[in-house]
Amino acid sequence: MGTLNPEEWTRQALQECADAIWSCDTLEKAASFVRARRTPICLPNYVAGELKLPSSTSTAFIDSHEPKTGALLYRVPCAQPEDIDEAIRHAKLAFQTWSKTSRAERSRHLRRVSELLQEHRELFAVWESIDQGKTLERARIEVDRAISNFSYFSTYILHEQTAARVVDGVALTYEHRSPAGVFALISPWNMPLYLLTWKIAPCMAFGCTAVAKPSEITSMTAYLLGVLFQKAGIPAGVVNIVLGDGQTTGAALVASPSIDGVSFTGGTQTGIAIRRSTAHQIRKHLSLELGGKNPTMVFADSMGPVTRDRTIRIAGSAAFENQGEICLCGSRIYVERSIYSDFVRQFTEYVREKYVLGKTVGAVASWQHYNKIRGYLQLAAEENATFNLGSVPAPLDKDDNRGYWIAPVVLTDVAPSSRLQRDEIFGPVVTISPFDTEEEAVRLANDSEYGLAAVLLTTDGARMRRVGEQVEAGLVWVNCWLVRELGTPFGGMKNSGTGREGGEYSRDVFTVVRTLHLPAS
Known part of the structure; x- marks a missing residue:
């Protein structure tokens, strides 16, 4: 880790860097851009609809290297508890409005994200390949799956069903669901964009807001996703993306009493740590997709x-x-x-x-x-x-x-x-x-x-x-x-995790259910 003076990165400088990266939609353009820079790329957080670095001059920055060359590719800030609190605060504020939007409006926003991802498919594939080490062909497959995540949940929420039951002559009962709150969404480094969007898309679809944390070694496409959310007009604070490691950033995010649920994909030992740190917070929704052999x-x-x-x-x-x-x-x-x-x-x-x-x-x-x-x-x-x-x-x-x-x-x-x-x-x-x-x-x-x-x-x-x-x-x-x-x-048995996600199973993660009993007379 090293330090970097945030004052060197004005809002204009961050936007200019974002525009430059956004234009690199081939491996050749991206490589030329990286080589031409006199200083390493610095990826900011995405909070309340803006790209911003932490305000503290003592913030440590984590180096991320390009797997295919070993060269320094970019640096990310290791978000501190105060940075996490700010992101959660904006997510909670956005939840008050987003949770009350119609399904049709949420669907429209998700479709727009899906369309923009499709339009910039090659851009995301190029940077995913560079950042993670995978082949460009494999990266394209995973971008396509990210597109599908938003497309699928944009239509799923328009056709939801609920259950109603009759106690003959006594009462009608029915199940009513509402958004569960603000979620911590933590994704791993192996399929960065695909697995992050697998969490963000249903979280948004079911009316929740999020503070997402990608892996510190593969943060590029999460950063680009924040830029895309800006372009898509996603309301500020609905999705916030903070960068950093698990020990500092991830731990503070998961343990925050203001977080209502955690969806995590990663190693089993980290999953155990999350269970331990939230054991006293019974109300938290936990979905843990862990290791496999x-x-x-x-x-x-x-x-x-x-x-x-x-x-x-x-x-x-x-x-x-x-x-x-x-x-x-x-x-x-x-x-x-x-x-x-x-x-x-x-x-x-x-x-x-x-x-x-x-x-x-x-x-x-x-x-x-x-x-x-x-x-x-x-x-x-x-x-x-x-x-x-x-x-x-x-x-x-x-x-x-x-x-x-x-x-x-x-x-x-x-x-x-x-x-x-x-x-x-x-x-x-x-x-x-x-x-x-x-x-x-x-x-x-x-x-x-x-x-x-x-x-x-x-x-x-x-x-x-x-x-x-x-x-x-x-x-x-x-x-x-x-x-x-x-x-x-989607999920595993034994030490491979707890909970399931996908379709109605994701609805279980991101909503709370109440049963209403209406008397017959």
Whole structure:
């Protein structure tokens, strides 16, 4: 961290920088802009409809580096408790009006955001790719999903249903929902724009206001989203975006007694800390989408001549899309023993051809994460696991300008008790292990503290239901992966979180329900 004199960044200077960044809608333009600057980009908060830096001259600034080069990309202020209080104050003020707007008006605002995101799709994809390390193609997919988030909830709220019941001759009862209040929305670094909008869109749609905090290492598209909200005419204070780390900024935001709910996506240990810090605040709505160590189960029938290519493709994408930096990735592959050797060979060949570093595989998000993944691969070497593909990457100094590149790794001969099988590595690393029976496959799949997602690859229709209904996971994909209808419940079992979001499940998060009883006479 370092310090920066906020007086050097006037409102005009912040706006000029925003305009310049907004014009960089190709990788070449963005790279040229970054290289041409004499001082690092400084990203401001977005509070009450304005881009602004904290007023304190003692505010620490956090350096964020470009994963593909290791070069300093920008700095963000580490928002302090007083900055959080200001943002919450504006959100509470905006709630008084926003919570009373009609569904049609809220829908119009969400549609406008969706349309502007569509119009500037490439701009957001370019900066998401630069900021997070993912490929531009992958970034485009995630921007499209962010567009869908706003589009979906803009129409969902126009067709809400409620329940009414009659106590014969006595009373009519019906359920009435109202916005729950001001929410803390905290999103992770792996899919920054997509997961942030997955929270902001329903929060706005159901009449709540927000103080959002993106990850300090991938704040660029959150900042651009604030600029877009300005252009969309979103009323001041409805959405506020504060930048900073988890220990200072996130902790102050979550613990504030003025926050009515928390929607968090990130690591399980942080989720536990949030539960602890809010335990005395019973009224707070909590939705925690946490870690995963997800199994992919490959049965022999899925490797027949007709379905073999599909099976390999799904297992590969579930393991290595976005460098394995997706909480839903299938990083533990279990294969029926009769096809185990063939699967390992064909899978390894497919990954070698399809997932190429620098082309279809990006850099991992940060130097710290590079070292975490490297530590697990050193452990694999120490435990004599077989590297069918990949190796232990070279050590990397923090100031190294080579970027944070780790080629895909396919491991076999890994003990079930190994940390490689149990910890969420969250990188381009997959283990493959054999099983003999369906019962053993289920037992191995469920042998984890996590229960977020699972992939089942089989052509047996009865097995699809039989195994799918036994797997301890909130989301189970059969012969596909990462397919989502936005009304379905998203969330996990066990230590993968609590609560669900999506469609009516998001409504449960962002609203409170009361039952009215009207007498018959």
